[in-house]
Amino acid sequence: MTPDAPTVGARVVVRHLAGGTGPSGGPALNDVVGRVLGVDDSTVTVQRRDGRTAIVALADIVTWKVVPDRPLRRRRARDVDTEELTRITSRGWPPIESQRLGDWELRAAGRFTGRANSVAVHGSPGVELTDALERVEAFYAERDQPALAQVVTGSAHDTALAAAGWTPMDDYHGGAVVQVADLDPAYAADPAARIADSVDAEWLSHYGRVNDPVSARAVLEGPAQVAFVSIGDPIVAIGRVVVTGEWAGISCVEVDPEVRRQGLAKRVVDTSLAWAVEHGADKAYLQTMRANTAAIALYAPYGFADHHDYRYLRPSTATSQ
Template sequence: MPLDATSVGQRVVVRYAVGGTGPSGGPAMSDVIGRVRAVDAAAVTLERRDGRTQVVALADVVTWKPVPDRPLRRRRAGDVDPADLTRITSRGWPAIESVALGDWELRTSGRFTGRANSVAVHGDPGLPFGDALDRVRAFYASHDSPALAQVVVGSSGERAFAGAGWIPMTGYHGGAVVLVADLDPAYDADPDARIAATADDDWLVNYGRVNDPVAARAVLEGPDTVGFVSIGTPAVAIGRVVVTGEWAGIACVEVSPEHRRQGLARRIVETSLAWAVEHGADKAYLQTMRSNHAALALYKPYGFADHHDYRYLEPGSTDSAQ
């Protein structure tokens, strides 16, 4: 049976030719496992477990077959490396413009949120560190935006930036704690909750961090598999859930002040987790402030636990380039 549009949504393993000669003397081949996101006349696009996509030319496909949605063995959420989780969270909150600098990711999105307007520091930039900093400064200067670095607290990246004179961002909350959880097979979706593929005006007005709706929508609606959850008409509670590979991201849970302490946030979260499992996720992450005790209490019953903290750094007065 050929790979075609009927395969979209299935989790499959594809064996394909990579060119050259393999160890046995025959054609060299490789395997990739992922969920089929698109198929056209030339290629198949697969989404891997960490949310990365891989395109394989149909002419190179040797064989393929479906695989179970839920493997008997799986990597637990708490076992993922902070650098890998940073890459995963970036895919769930994608910048309007993203440029690779080695393993680093230069992100800009009209200043809508720090996550989409900072360099994600993980791995090796592929250049001497001082040269990489020059590239970071030049990138943000060309976009008329302040240079900002998102670093994992306690990481070698944080130490390197601090050694170059970068300091915690001033006039801002400065970062967040990332929580993760392994998902249960089933959650109770609220029958009164609506889940849309786009952020309409009713949803967006409840999310208090929007200055530029165009930039906000470009980031929020960027992933292929994203849902905007709301309760009430007009909406009095909202949330956003995204699935990239086996990971779900929960964000933007907001309840209007006059409707708080009625369980609406819990209903949004429960519905979001049910949607995530339905769309293939078995792990989830979220980001919040350590000072947000109400949010920490909200997510604790669902098994969310600390994974790592990150913070934003900006060039200081002793920045090595100044």
């Protein structure tokens, strides 16, 4: 017996052939535990708790079964390692193009946001730092984009890149604070809010950072489990929520200036978190500017607290020729 369409959304354990010989002399086996994202004629796609996906050939499945959702949260949001959280947030805001450089991720998406157009620096690049930075610069030069590195502020990587001559961006979008929260079992979705699995032109027009709609849609709609919230007809408030494994990411909460201070942002967040819990998340993150005190105040009652800051570094003039 193998997973079928009604299994989508269920939490399962899939034991499958891994190739080669196992310790006992029989076929090597591997277990994948996670939530089923999709099933087709030949494969099942399972999302692990950290948002990574595994695609298993149906022909390789030895056994599978639906298992209960975890009864208790295993880790608090604030206890998750900074580098692991960086990987998780990247999965929630995926670039159009991604290349690995050891543990680093080179990301490009037509210049739509720094998060999708910078190298995510975590772990080891697998080569000497000088070689790694040369490869980073070459990657972005080939795409006619400025080279940017996203680093955790104050980390060893931050210090190393600074010593190599990379300097911080000082403008409004030069970095952000990442906040996290443990989610309650239930939130009250607003009955007037609409939830869609893709963005239309009206929703997109309310998100002020869009220069290229094609690139923006590719990034915003990229994850397997993503929802776009809107309130009003015509729309006056929007938000985006993504679930990757046990994590939800809240972003793009915008309210038209003429209707602010009427609770619309809270209604968007309540609806987003209700959707996130329904889709298996028990923790959430957000990324916002330190100077955006209104956003920080909005999220504080939900338990969001600082996890870490990141900033963008770029090559100095002397190293970027």
